[in-house]
Amino acid sequence: MRMQQLIGDRFKERPSDCVIDSHALMVRGGYMKYVGSGIFSLYNPLRRITRKIEGIIREEMDNIDGQEVLFPVVMPASLWEESGRFASVGAELMRMKDRNGSPMVLGMTHEEASVQLVREYGNSHTKYPFMIYQIQTKFRDEARPRGGLIRVREFTMKDAYSFHTSQADLEAYYQRCYDAYTRIFQRAGLRNVAIVASDSGMMGGKISHEYMLLTPVGEDTIVICPECGYHSNMEAAPSLVETPSSGNPAPLTPVHTPGQKTIEDVCAFLHASKERSVKAVVYHLLSTDETVVVFLRGDLDVNETKLTNFLGGEIRPEAIDENVSLVAGYIGPVGLQPKNCRVLYDRSLQGADNLVCGANKAEYHNTGLSMPRDVPNAEYHDFAKIAEGGVCPQCGKRAITLSRGIEIGNIFQLGTKYTEAMGMQYQDAEGNLQYPIMGCYGIGVGRLAASVCEESHDEYGPIWPMSIAPWQVQICCLRADQEGVKEAAEALYEALGSQRVEVILDDRPVSAGVMFSDADLLGVPIRLIVSPRNLKEHVVELVTRDKSVKTTVAMEEVVETVRKMIAERLG
């Protein structure tokens, strides 16, 4: 490739709407162009990067016996009705109608399609286990795209689906995939990746992990215990009952009242319910004179029936105090007297000026009620979220640290949710019909590219690892107008190319400053500088984008030196 012909402008100014560096650099460097909210086109350099990432993923997926397939982007809604997700998934699922008026959807994930593909094939236990994967465009109508390629609506994703005849087999395969993912991110050049337990959300299933790039610009919060190595997404970390903010730091001791649920029961229920809307919660008895009271921050409509049934009580928003009603509602045994309760709130409600459990401030004031912070004797607790310095759910030590992270991959043990819903069965060795157990595994390709950029860049541009760099070598030919210079650069370009080195040649008649700045933005790992000055000495300057090497190499040794360096960096 010649820089002269490379499509895409590079420029100095940071676009005003770029918040994170990877976004700004990828726009400034001619990697991609904004098309619409959360929608981008990729120029050649970025496409070359994503192709390399896809190559690494393919190798590792094939290596764990995956078979690449391709599912449709546009699917009949009936397929999603089979699993129940046509109704259960929200507006992120893009719905439309074809010319005949039939409802269709744009693929945002492909569990349904994968089951549909192998439903008949997988009719015998002798066919198992197997894994299918694809690398393909997904569309999710995200409420708020952000951060360039970090959170977009249309994106390329590798999604894989495995099918098993036993939980043990799924778990064994899950481990292989876990290891393969670790290798993928390592090969892509990421250094600070944490593997955390996660909340499986709408996917269903039980065990799941997320691969997180630790970075301050990440949108997820990760809970880490340095004491025992516990890692978890904040979303999934159990929130232990903690001490009142203003009071005695001693932990509250739950007391079980006969016929009532304990605090542990309630916690267990809420965590097991996997309802996303359950964010906060829980108060319990300090003595048998008091009664279990639960305050939810979140959408009570979704959970109140279940939780009320569980507690054997009823929801009585007005039961305690009129101030409470709009905050969350009150759940407790029938006939509870307000005086007997202590009023506890999730700390995240404190000072919530704009939003209190779905009721905005204006609405709240229209009721004539005071804000929750005015409730007499209210105590604020960190129920909803585990906090910095909090208690580790695993080892119990008060050592929790919080980090930010970008989710670059996730793996789930799905179970039989989809195979049951869609009627996929096989005959086992005894001739009995069984539902296969599934796992699913995803990696966002573009997000991964952006993550590498985010982790590996300086003020001048990205510093691509050799494994995914758009080109391996960039030749900067200074003063191509002078005698013999252009010819020397061309010869080098040909020589490297004939050795299958990926090389881009810049012999434009621009100033050195422009040429070097553009090279910095392109982030190619090895830079060769051909110039009149160097030619006099019969050498070429070799500098690496990461600044680890800066040397001169005799003309006839350049190709060999470069090949060695590439081989080293590719491992």
Next chain:
RNA sequence: CGGGGUGUAGCGCAGUUCGGUAGCGCACGUGCUUUGGGAGCAUGGGGUCGCAGGUUCGAAUCCUGUCACCCCGACCA
């Protein structure tokens, strides 16, 4: 969905208070000079000022409505 903000050339912005021929820098075309970290001079091309109404002799500017986008939340395989 709640809060805040922005829409003027490919990018970054001024002009809007107080209505009067559409501006600047970068980028782009042409010519000459220059050439090791974003060169200089000259000259040119490119914008129905987000959109729609309204007020006015006259609207980027004032009024009404509307759309889009960005940021913080909520939400999110």
